[in-house]
Amino acid sequence: MTISTLDQEYMINVDFSFAVIGGVGFSHLDGQSQITVKTDYGTVEASIVKMEGSNLLFIPRHAGDSGHVPPHKINFRAIIMAIKQLGISRVISINSVGTMHGHPIGSMVLPYDFIDFTHKRPSTFFEDITVHADMSEPYCLQLRSLIRSILKEKGVETADVIYACTEGPRFETKAEIRMLSNYADVVGMTGVPEVVLAKEMQLCYASVCLVTNMASGIESARPTATEVLDILVSKKEFIFELLHLIAAYMPAKRDCLCNSAIEDGIL
Numbered sequence: 178m179t180i181s182t183l184d185q186e187y188m189i190n191v192d193f194s195f196a197v198i199g200g201v202g203f204s205h206l207d208g209q210s211q212i213t214v215k216t217d218y219g220t221v222e223a224s225i226v227k228m229e230g231s232n233l234l235f236i237p238r239h240a241g242d243s244g245h246v247p248p249h250k251i252n253f254r255a256i257i258m259a260i261k262q263l264g265i266s267r268v269i270s271i272n273s274v275g276t277m278h279g280h281p282i283g284s285m286v287l288p289y290d291f292i293d294f295t296h297k298r299p300s301t302f303f304e305d306i307t308v309h310a311d312m313s314e315p316y317c318l319q320l321r322s323l324i325r326s327i328l329k330e331k332g333v334e335t336a337d338v339i340y341a342c343t344e345g346p347r348f349e350t351k352a353e354i355r356m357l358s359n360y361a362d363v364v365g366m367t368g369v370p371e372v373v374l375a376k377e378m379q380l381c382y383a384s385v386c387l388v389t390n391m392a393s394g395i396e397s398a399r400p401t402a403t404e405v406l407d408i409l410v411s412k413k414e415f416i417f418e419l420l421h422l423i424a425a426y427m428p429a430k431r432d433c434l435c436n437s438a439i440e441d442g443i444l
């Protein structure tokens with residue numbers, strides 16, 4: 178694989194345990210090696226992070242030349258391809274969500290399914306051939322189980338949720354939330370197509386969603402970007418600790434069906 182820094186290209190052979198895709202408020206980890214990964218879909222800024230004796234690849238989802246990349250402009254294909262190219266098979270994604278079903282602000286929820294309301298994002302790697310990726314378990318059962326048990330051990334209860342992904346960047350209307358709340362539990366703007374592309378690359382993918390706000394109209398809520406950021410910043414240390422524990426307890430072998438997600442879907 179080719180890794181490039183700003184002024185040189187070189188080959189590396191790092192054995193990564195897993196990748197982390199960080200969201201708003203979780204955009205960098207200090208004191209780590211910065212790298213740029215070149216893919217056919219664009220370049221990705223990342224860092225190699227040591228945790229508990231393992232190497233992690235950390236990718237800030239919103240990083241870009243122009244500063245903070247808005248959700249509808251994130252280059253999801255480049256991010257997932259960078260992870261794939263580096264030979265990494267597991268991904269932990271950190272997302273922020275609004276709750277439609279009363280989850281406490283600051284709590285963590287784990288999606289087990291999603292509904293896609295995005296409409297202008299490149300959402301597949303297979304533009305010219307027909308590949309139907311299996312979406313019966315979009316989020317890796319093994320990773321979800323690991324995260325849930327680690328959080329439980331720390332006395333943190335998590336809810337399993339259905340994630341609705343909207344296009345953004347605006348917040349949803351009250352009518353949209355009324356409709357979405359019939360079918361999903363939380364709403365965000367960054368979970369899809371990230372999970373789909375990970376599945377197409379047959380990666381294990383799980384999302385840890387931090388509830389940052391009530392969705393529009395829930396308990397008369399009027400979401401603001403500031404309240405979202407405040408919650409994210411206040412939970413940064415806890416998420417960092419969670420990643421350490423995931424690194425410490427990551428099973429050596431994949432024990433799930435993620436690695437065969439497209440086997441029966443190719444025409």
Ligand SMILES: [Zn+2]
Nearest residue numbers: 317381433435
């Ligand atoms: Zn898996």
